[in-house]
Amino acid sequence: MSFFTSLSGLKAAQTDLNVISNNVANVSSTGFKKSRAMFGDLFAAAPTQATKTVAGQGVRLTGITQQFTQGTLQGTDKTLDLAIAGDxxxxxxxxxxxxxxxxTRNGAFSVNQNREVVDTVGMKAQLLPVDANGVATSTNAADMFDFVVPDVDPTDPAALLTNISINGEGVVSATFSNGNQVNIGALAVASFTSVEGLRPVGxxxxxxxxxxxPALINQAANGPLGQIRSGSLELANVDITEELVSLISAQRNFQANAQAIETASTLSQTIINLQV
Structure with missing residues (x-):
């Protein structure tokens, strides 16, 4: 039994090493959120059995929990580099x-050949409709639309775009050469009842x-949602010092379980070699 108990410990330590290694590998990934492996003990006994004489049977992985704490915001001075200060x-x-x-928390957006604002994997940023004061007129997901940068003033085709700005509430404003300023929309920001339950897709x-x-869509700076920071990116929330300490601990756990297997093997070999 000690072989299987220690084997479960080896597998657990290996999983812990994999999770920590993934955190360390993504220390420079924009918007990355670290994870932590969670473990539980294995124990089994019959209803009539005295549990004081029963040893545990090892460990099992109960889950890998994502840690959605705030990462450091780094200034870039690029308007379409966006970060959320908060949830x-x-x-x-x-x-x-x-x-x-x-x-996503990765707000490294850019404009493609179709003037769509896209992220690093080509997915299009979504906006909510707003009124003249920049207040969202709908928070329904069905009313979201693609963030497209206009090239001319819709009311004056001769007036070219001169500037795009995004305020703390995520309102996107376009300024044209004729002096007109138009609110295009507000960035659609989502919150969730349980963010730890989100499925990572890379x-x-x-x-x-x-x-x-389901996603709860709203304008930034409303309810639990944080503010938008234009000209900034959110770095990974990985503390490299903390991860290295955890890496050493996981390595020691792996070595201890390997030593337990070696000890059990030595004992078994000694018993087999006993001569009557």
Whole structure:
């Protein structure tokens, strides 16, 4: 039995090492959120058995929990580099034909050849309609639309775009050469009942799941949602010193379980070699 108990410990230590290694590897990934492996003990006994004479049977992985703490904001001075200071996720939609909806903290947006504002994997940023004062007129996901940078003033085709600005509430304003300023929309920011239940899909993107609950869409700086910081990016929330300490601890756990297997093997070999 000691072989299988120690084997479960080896597997647990290996999983812990994998999780920590992934955190360390993504220390420079924009919008990355670290994870932590959670473990529980294994114990089994019959209803009539005295549990004081029963040893545990090892350890098992109960889950890998994501840590959605705030990462450090780094200034870039690029208007379309966006970060959320607080809770919430940018809402992005994929290109046809799938057009799946993802949620991300990586606000490194840029403009593609179709003048669509896209993230690092080409998914389109989503906006909510706003009134003249920049207040969202709808928070329904069905009313979201693609963030497209206009090239001319809709009311004056001769007036060219001169500037795009995004305020703390995520309102996107376009200024044209004729002096007109138009609110295009507000960035659609999502929150979830249980962010730990989000399903990671890579590139600092997540999808809603049954565990996370449906996305609650709103304008930034409303309810639990944080403010938008234009000209900034959120760095990974990985503390490299903390991860290295955890890495040493996981390595020691692995070595201890390996030593337990070696000891059990030595004892078994000694018993086999006993001569009557």
């Amino acid at each position: 919430g996720f940018f809402t992005v939609k994929g290109q046809p034909p799938r057009q799946d909806t993802n949620y 590139d600092a993107h997540w999808q809603a799941s049954g565990d996370s609950g």
